[in-house]
Amino acid sequence: MTSPLEQKKIKIAGPSIVTANRTWDGIVVYRTATKSWSADLSEAAIVRNSDEAKALLAESVADDVGAIGPYIAPVQVGADGKIEPGNLREQIRRTGVTIGQSAQA
Amino acid sequence: MYAYDEIDRTLVNERVSEFRDQVKRRLSGELTEDEFKILRLQNGVYLQLHAYMFRVAIPYGTLATNQLRALAHVARKYDRGYGHFTTRQNIQFNWIKLAELPDALEDLAKVGIHAMQTSGNNMRNVTSDQWAGVAPGEIEDPRIWSELIRQHTTLHPEFSFLPRKFKIAITASDHDRAAIKIHDIGLRLIKNEKGETGFEVLVGGGLGRTPFIAKTIKHFVHGRDILSYIEAILRVYNQYGRRDNIYKARIKILVHELGIEKFSREVEEEWQHIRNSSLQIDDEVIEDIRSRFTYPSYEKLPLMPDELRQAAADPDFEAWRKNSVAPHKVQGYSIVTISLKPIGAPPGDATAEQMDALADLADKYSFGEIRVGHEQNLALPHVAKRDLPALWKALDKLGLATPNVNLITDIIACPGLDYCSLANARSIPIAQELTRRFANHELANLIGRLHINISGCINACGHHHVGHIGILGVEKNGEEVYQITIGGRADENATLGTLIGPGVKFDEVADVIEDVVEAYLALRERPEELFMDTVKRLGVEPFKERVYATR
Ligand code: HEM
Numbered sequence: 001m002t003s004p005l006e007q008k009k010i011k012i013a014g015p016s017i018v019t020a021n022r023t024w025d026g027i028v029v030y031r032t033a034t035k036s037w038s039a040d041l042s043e044a045a046i047v048r049n050s051d052e053a054k055a056l057l058a059e060s061v062a063d064d065v066g067a068i069g070p071y072i073a074p075v076q077v078g079a080d081g082k083i084e085p086g087n088l089r090e091q092i093r094r095t096g097v098t099i100g101q102s103a104q105a
Numbered sequence: 106m107y108a109y110d111e112i113d114r115t116l117v118n119e120r121v122s123e124f125r126d127q128v129k130r131r132l133s134g135e136l137t138e139d140e141f142k143i144l145r146l147q148n149g150v151y152l153q154l155h156a157y158m159f160r161v162a163i164p165y166g167t168l169a170t171n172q173l174r175a176l177a178h179v180a181r182k183y184d185r186g187y188g189h190f191t192t193r194q195n196i197q198f199n200w201i202k203l204a205e206l207p208d209a210l211e212d213l214a215k216v217g218i219h220a221m222q223t224s225g226n227n228m229r230n231v232t233s234d235q236w237a238g239v240a241p242g243e244i245e246d247p248r249i250w251s252e253l254i255r256q257h258t259t260l261h262p263e264f265s266f267l268p269r270k271f272k273i274a275i276t277a278s279d280h281d282r283a284a285i286k287i288h289d290i291g292l293r294l295i296k297n298e299k300g301e302t303g304f305e306v307l308v309g310g311g312l313g314r315t316p317f318i319a320k321t322i323k324h325f326v327h328g329r330d331i332l333s334y335i336e337a338i339l340r341v342y343n344q345y346g347r348r349d350n351i352y353k354a355r356i357k358i359l360v361h362e363l364g365i366e367k368f369s370r371e372v373e374e375e376w377q378h379i380r381n382s383s384l385q386i387d388d389e390v391i392e393d394i395r396s397r398f399t400y401p402s403y404e405k406l407p408l409m410p411d412e413l414r415q416a417a418a419d420p421d422f423e424a425w426r427k428n429s430v431a432p433h434k435v436q437g438y439s440i441v442t443i444s445l446k447p448i449g450a451p452p453g454d455a456t457a458e459q460m461d462a463l464a465d466l467a468d469k470y471s472f473g474e475i476r477v478g479h480e481q482n483l484a485l486p487h488v489a490k491r492d493l494p495a496l497w498k499a500l501d502k503l504g505l506a507t508p509n510v511n512l513i514t515d516i517i518a519c520p521g522l523d524y525c526s527l528a529n530a531r532s533i534p535i536a537q538e539l540t541r542r543f544a545n546h547e548l549a550n551l552i553g554r555l556h557i558n559i560s561g562c563i564n565a566c567g568h569h570h571v572g573h574i575g576i577l578g579v580e581k582n583g584e585e586v587y588q589i590t591i592g593g594r595a596d597e598n599a600t601l602g603t604l605i606g607p608g609v610k611f612d613e614v615a616d617v618i619e620d621v622v623e624a625y626l627a628l629r630e631r632p633e634e635l636f637m638d639t640v641k642r643l644g645v646e647p648f649k650e651r652v653y654a655t656r
Pocket residue numbers: 151153158190191192193197269270287288310311312313314355518519520524525526527564565566567
């Protein structure tokens with residue numbers, strides 16, 4: 001995965017969302033359509049073209065007390081409207097490490 | 106052990122209350138993330154995939170038991186019950202909440218632990234041999250000099266805003282356990298013909314995108330001149346270093362571009378201006394630092410106590426003793442390495458329970474001292490040989506007696522895509538799978554000394570360039586792909602590994618490594634010929650053939 005932190009141009013290839021980490025505790029959050037943040041991917045606002053993506057990102061960046069490091073990430077939307085992460089990085093951010101949190105624990 | 110003085114303690118406490126205030130202002134929105142970022146980085150706080158990550162320094166890898174217990178406490182109270190020991194004598198906590206960080210810092214400050222110089226473009230934690238002060242044949246305890254440099258450079262304005270981060274490592278033994286050749290400055294303590302103590306100075310080592318092995322810039326610098334000499338290097342670096350391009354800002358690039366001859370001439374010239382200044386170190390200063398490193402009052406003990414003779418009948422004990430116990434400079438004592446690489450587990454992780462239990466064992470058997478090494482393992486530096494059997498039993502119960510130190514399952518791996526926001530690919534699951542493949546102790550022993558290093562991106566936190574086998578994760582069309590190098594090493598004969606061929610997929614890595622190892626077993630001249638020696642003798646071709654013939 002090329003780190004999205006190097007994201008410069010905004011160009012999206014399919015349905016996308018904005019994700020970030022919540023400021024006070026750092027957990028993964030998604031920008032919602034109601035201009036807030038949710039830890040639940042199913043509540044994320046979906047954008048489908050660059051203008052929408054730009055607008056959602058700008059609004060997210062502005063809410064710097066809520067969450068930090070926002071960026072656009074790809075998702076897949078199923079026929080039933082179910083949202084799934086669009087790549088391995090986002091999959092790991094959503095479901096956690098793939099190693100058992102600490103295999104010794 | 107080292108006793109911090111009042112100045113250090115005041116400084117650490119001031120930093121904690123300063124940070125508490127900054128966090129408060131951040132959470133209220135008074136500070137933006139842009140403004141706050143540099144402040145949090147100065148306190149060791151990064152943002153990772155799932156949460157904030159908090160990095161704590163363990164200067165020259167020496168920990169007292171109350172400090173280890175404080176780390177266990179932080180893991181338990183503010184994190185998810187474990188910590189991760191890194192390759193630079195640091196520990197990282199992966200799930201810390203920003204709002205609770207000031208409390209965690211305060212709890213650590215009570216035992217003299219802090220997170221200064223663990224990030225940012227400054228002088229980082231000066232690392233040293235984890236066997237410092239106890240290794241037989243050492244010139245003198247290198248931590249005395251690490252501490253001198255630490256005191257001189259901590260928060261020194263000239264060293265706080267360097268073009269890029271700056272790392273120094275010191276060793277005082279023939280065998281380099283501090284990987285000095287991959288540091289910006291590497292120092293090897295030596296004696297000259299007159300018997301005076303000084304340093305061979307190496308400069309310009311580093312891994313990452315453009316790896317370089319450090320070159321010797323001066324064969325002998327007298328101990329009293331070491332600060333002025335380092336300062337001269339830093340001044341030349343500050344003057345020429347590329348601040349315009351983050352990838353070219355490290356001193357290794359400067360040394361490479363100027364050439365070591367020109368670079369050393371510039372340093373020499375600068376040094377002549379400042380060597381007879383206040384930077385010259387008085388003997389009393391060194392004596393003062395030396396006096397603050399205390400050593401246990403060792404007993405007079407026999408070379409071969411009865412307890413050890415009896416335990417030798419137990420093959421499991423013997424396997425562990427032969428693997429993890431090393432000679433000590435004092436007769437009757439040993440240095441015990443604690444493997445943090447159990448089969449199937451993430452390399453370098455320790456749970457709060459393990460840390461607490463280890464602190465108890467260190468109190469009982471190692472004069473209350475623990476060491477942290479760059480291989481992501483721990484050590485108990487002063488264990489009486491008669492106590493080895495009892496210690497082994499206790500460690501085994503804790504899952505801390507895997508007899509795999511320096512063997513193929515003693516893998517160094519960075520956090521990779523499971524934690525790290527910069528990652529291209531996962532590292533830890535690769536390490537876990539490899540330890541399962543080579544879990545058989547007889548097999549691992551038959552293979553002998555073999556270091557595997559894994560990084561999840563080109564930043565090379567897992568030192569893949571200098572692994573006997575190096576594995577680098579990259580990304581290709583949205584998939585994890587791994588490049589494999591062989592023949593690297595990180596010790597006194599440091600070399601960069603050579604790529605054996607095209608990258609392989611996540612699922613294939615362990616098979617390929619098995620092929621490389623089988624090739625080695627077939628190609629080695631005798632069982633004593635180590636993997637890296639076979640690669641040196643034959644080059645990579647025969648390995649390449651073997652691995653790619655059937656792929
Ligand atoms: C997960 C959080 C981490 C992040 C974001 C991170 C980031 C980085 C970056 C960006 C560099 C390259 C800097 C440069 O070349 O100028 C670097 C270097 C390094 N990191 Fe990490 N790292 C992390 C964790 C670790 C861990 C867990 C270890 C030890 C296992 C480690 C050990 C190192 C070392 C030894 C280097 C120096 C390599 C060299 O000489 O260039 N890092 N890190």
